[in-house]
Amino acid sequence: LKIQNGKKTIEPDNDGEAIGLIIKSFDGKKTINLDENSIKISIQGSAYTSFDNNINLIEKFITEINEFISSVNRILIRKINIVEFERTEEAEEAPLFLLNYLINNNLVGGFASFNPETTLNQMSSLSLLENKYFLNLKYGLNSPNNILEDNTKHIILDIEHGNSNNINRDNILEEFSILNKNIFDIFMWSITDEFKSILDKQNVEL
Numbered sequence: 001l002k003i004q005n006g007k008k009t010i011e012p013d014n015d016g017e018a019i020g021l022i023i024k025s026f027d028g029k030k031t032i033n034l035d036e037n038s039i040k041i042s043i044q045g046s047a048y049t050s051f052d053n054n055i056n057l058i059e060k061f062i063t064e065i066n067e068f069i070s071s072v073n074r075i076l077i078r079k080i081n082i083v084e085f086e087r088t089e090e091a092e093e094a095p096l097f098l099l100n101y102l103i104n105n106n107l108v109g110g111f112a113s114f115n116p117e118t119t120l121n122q123m124s125s126l127s128l129l130e131n132k133y134f135l136n137l138k139y140g141l142n143s144p145n146n147i148l149e150d151n152t153k154h155i156i157l158d159i160e161h162g163n164s165n166n167i168n169r170d171n172i173l174e175e176f177s178i179l180n181k182n183i184f185d186i187f188m189w190s191i192t193d194e195f196k197s198i199l200d201k202q203n204v205e206l
Helices: 051-064 094-102 169-190 193-201
Strands: 002-004 007-009 020-024 030-035 039-043 075-086 122-130 133-142 152-163
Touching (some): 039 051, 075 094, 075 169, 094 133, 094 152, 152 169
Antiparallel strands (some): 002 007, 020 030, 075 152, 122 133, 133 152
16 A cells, blocks of 8 residues: 555555555554455454444445445455363363353254364354355364363354455445344354353343
8 A cells, every 4th residue: 555645556566466455453453454356354352342333443444445446246254253161171071061052052963072182173164155145154162272281172153154246335334234134143043042141141242
């Protein structure tokens, strides 16, 4: 990104190779990656409170690059939900129990009980496509450090939902809102009533 005489331009480097721009917040939890083919906005951990509280970041950025973009041919939102816990010797079956306690049995009901001392990851995935809308859903148990001796475990519900239609720039924010609403519905279907009750008691904003 080059600013000269008040004008913004995007130019290749001297070698003619694709260039990129990375913008980070002070704490590094909000990142914008920009190159000649894509724009990626990442909001991690506690920096993400709710879609409504972060849509202004997307809106401001779209306004800044408005003169460069007339439409996009693909748009998506990905939300990775993680529940972290510690496995203990006294409760070796806790990971599978928690998975079934938190995630819809229609998704994890067929998960086998493997030896927790030798199982690093136990993930499944589901991909759907309908009228240019796509969904990639991944869920299961994960060892974040990929070490058997580490008792830290994650239950993951990874939801990626998007539209591969050509979308006019004036409709980008509206499309984001549609995708976010769909993801909320998918999330609520994917978890158990017990998990919903926990979130409600913790006043978690989704």
